Amino acid sequence: MATIDVDAREVTVALTAMERVFALRRTVRIPVAHLETVEVLDDAYAAMTGLRAPGLGLPGYAKVGTWRRRSSATVGVVWGRGSGLRLRASSGRVRDVILSLDDPQSAHDRIESVRAGLAAVSAVRIEAEVDLVGELVMPDQARGMLVLLPGSGPLDRDGDAKGLPLGIQRQLAECLADQGLASIRWDKRGVGESAGDFLAAGLHDLVADAVAVVRRAEDYGLPVIVIGHSEGAAVAARLAVECPTIRGAVLLSGYARSGLEVLRWQARALEADIPGFVRFVLRMLRTDLEKSSEKNRQKLLRTTTDVARLGGVRVNARWHREFMAYDPAGDLAAASQPMLALGGEHDLQSPPDDTLRIADLRSAPTTAHVVDGLSHILRSQEAPTVRTYRADARSPIDERVVSMIGTWVDGLLGAPASDR
Structure with missing residues (x-):
């Protein structure tokens, strides 16, 4: 029988080897912040409705796999006619899960206990050249506001592209909320709920969108720090000059040469x-x-x-054209805010040596590290390759990245009250 576990970030449903074969599915993970309801069911089998596609169905006994309806689908691991648990999420690859459990009430209470301690999550709209939609994470007694700048391509607010759910911005938001840091992240123009045409957007358009998000973030009265990954690191360099009220910037997998x-x-x-x-x-x-x-x-x-x-x-x-023409080196040298630059030893998309060059270019306080075994997508690898990205993305971003960001922010803003 499948087992369920929960920590501060996600609910993990681990299937047995046999269930993975029947369901054609691996471990199911749902971010706790995305859970809408957690419900104890008297009859988990009866709650699994729709058409099996794919999975194992044994009348009156088992429903293991995906049961689809006209506008939705349920992933289930149900054995027998006993009680179970239903998890419903607001977003993500899996929105509805039903499980047979020996003690569903205990699992329900554990999950709800974790949810009760979560930062508040709400939708946020940003007025830019086009209307942008994203997500605001606001922990109790927040001490800073992060603007999370995504990498290149048609990425949503979580940092996911079609077929490659990296989740970089989502994971940063969730992990850093535990350290009292609020955050805003958004769907790029023409992606998800945001208006506009992604293919028609230039790099300067995306910078203008990011400026609008910074202005929105400043409405909350907290020190604003921008954290950019890849393309977002270059955008962060430009923002540091265009928005001098920014308190600091973190550049992840960044570069210090022209896009060309x-x-x-x-x-x-x-x-x-x-x-x-x-x-x-x-x-x-x-x-x-x-x-x-x-x-x-x-x-x-x-x-x-x-x-x-x-x-x-x-x-x-x-x-x-705009990406190839823009060289962030000038903005990096001109910006007066403190910066943290983190690169990966195994990065094949941004030159790792540029991480240290960023520090050489600047007269303002700068901390730079090339992290051993880290890839461009902030996961650990034994050897540099892009061929394992899909498999690597199933793991969370390297905890060293989150730890280094947290330590640097503590030095910039002061440690959280609970640590004093």
């Missing part, structure tokens, strides 16, 4: 990550990936429209 040079560095780094057989085929076909990628970059630099086709695929051409 970053893309060239990426092409060389990623070529080394290609499997040997693929490299052999490319040599047989006389294909030089570095030259091919440079040719595409030059094509994008010559475009004049917001959106262009590259290899038959529509791409956000204006974003690429």
